[in-house]
Amino acid sequence: MSKKVLVVDDEPSIVKLVQFNLEKEGYQVLVASDGEAALSKVSEEQPDLIVLDLMLPKVDGLEVCKQVRAQNHHLPILMLTAKTEEFDKVLGLELGADDYMTKPFSPRELTARVKAILRRMEAMRQTDENTPNQLLKIGDLIIDIEGYEVRHHQRTIDLTPKEFELLIYLANHRGKVLSRDQLLNAVWDYDYIGDTRIVDVHVSHLREKVEEDSRNPLYIKTVRGIGYKFEGPKEG
Numbered sequence: 001m002s003k004k005v006l007v008v009d010d011e012p013s014i015v016k017l018v019q020f021n022l023e024k025e026g027y028q029v030l031v032a033s034d035g036e037a038a039l040s041k042v043s044e045e046q047p048d049l050i051v052l053d054l055m056l057p058k059v060d061g062l063e064v065c066k067q068v069r070a071q072n073h074h075l076p077i078l079m080l081t082a083k084t085e086e087f088d089k090v091l092g093l094e095l096g097a098d099d100y101m102t103k104p105f106s107p108r109e110l111t112a113r114v115k116a117i118l119r120r121m122e123a124m125r126q127t128d129e130n131t132p133n134q135l136l137k138i139g140d141l142i143i144d145i146e147g148y149e150v151r152h153h154q155r156t157i158d159l160t161p162k163e164f165e166l167l168i169y170l171a172n173h174r175g176k177v178l179s180r181d182q183l184l185n186a187v188w189d190y191d192y193i194g195d196t197r198i199v200d201v202h203v204s205h206l207r208e209k210v211e212e213d214s215r216n217p218l219y220i221k222t223v224r225g226i227g228y229k230f231e232g233p234k235e236g
Contacts, residue, residue: 003118006030006047008038008064009080010056014103018051021107022114035059042068047075049118051110054081054092062095069096069160074148076117076161080105093201098162099188100198116189121161136171138232141210141219143171152210162187163206170220170230179227203228 005027007018012033019029030045032038034057042050050068054061065077079097092100099113136143142151145168150157159167166187170178178186180196188198207214221229 002026002028003049004028004030004045004047005049005051005114006032006038006041006045007051008032008035008041008056008061009051009053010034011053014053017107018110021111025111025115027114033057035061035064038064039067042072042075048121049114050075050077051114052077052079052097054079062092065092065095065097074161076121078110078113078117090201093198094205096160098160120165120187120189136168138171138174138219138230141232143168150210157209159206159209162202163209166202167206167210170228174230174232177223177226177229183227199227 005022007015007022007029008031009015009018010033015031015033019031022029030041030047032041036058038050038052038056039059041047052061052064056064059067061079061081065079068075068077077097077099079092079100080103081092081100082103098117101110101113134145136145140153144150148164150159150164150167166183169183169187180199183199184196203220204214207217207220210219211217219230219232221231223229
């Protein structure tokens with residue numbers, strides 16, 4: 001069965017362009033031209049991914065992102081923005097978007113990112129099926145890969161799909177210094193050097209959720225000038 005992609009944009013020309021390119025790749029494309037319609041489509045159609053514009057009538061894209069993420073932690077969101085301000089990109093990521101693209105964009109690149117996101121989601125599902133009951137335990141942090149759940153001091157932590165995948169990748173490479181480009185290529189599945197700020201935003205948001213003190217992290221350490229390293233609490 002083909003994957004469902006919900007495209008939300010109030011510019012018909014963009015919707016038509018994105019729909020044409022995604023359908024050419026075999027995706028089932030749903031469309032919505034405002035935020036209210038988008039929220040209804042998410043509830044009724046249960047898409048596998050959302051391509052979401054920020055500037056929407058009725059309910060803006062940031063609010064749509066916030067509401068979708070509150071109801072569904074696992075639905076990936078690719079955010080579109082015509083704005084160049086860093087604030088809007090960062091706020092969208094803070095609210096739970098997995099990735100973003102700035103208009104104007106290449107239809108080929110957008111299609112590639114959609115494919116990459118869905119491919120990563122499918123790979124994670126297959127990993128879950130092939131490695132039942134796999135738990136990663138580092139200090140008081142427990143990552144239940146099969147159950148798609150993270151707990152810290154018995155408290156369940158809600159993570160977005162990309163935050164969860166980022167945490168697993170970091171934890172599986174415990175003690176190794178990973179550059180931003182390495183994380184971008186491994187977790188976002190980009191085969192080119194992209195905007196590594198997206199990595200920093202996700203790491204920052206992840207720290208706020210899993211660290212007791214995000215300013216003095218116990219698990220996700222910054223290696224200045226290079227990237228990040230995942231560590232556990234010191235023994236003894």
